[in-house]
Amino acid sequence: MAEMFGVEELSVKLRQRRLRCFGHVKRAGGVLGELVEVRVWGQQLSGRPRKKWNECVMEDMNLLGVDQRSMPCRIDRCGKQLSPI
Secondary structure (H helix, E strand, O other): HHHHHOOOOOHHHHHHHHHHHHHHHHHHHHHHHHHHHOOOOOOOOOOOOOHHHHHHHHHHHHHHHHHHHHHOEEEEEOOOOOEOO
């Protein structure tokens, strides 16, 4: 139905936004880049663990075949790798 109206699917848009945000954070470096990779230790709640933002980003990267070493490169709306910044 989205194709009929010329609109992208919500999951595609969310993936694009997550990867774009992740790219900004990784290029920013410093404290912000380090905070993304921090693991918090403590007591875990009962039940299924919540899905974390990092896990979603890694799934998106695996789906598109992108690894973290190429993250300084930009990714366009279709998931294709563009020239480095």
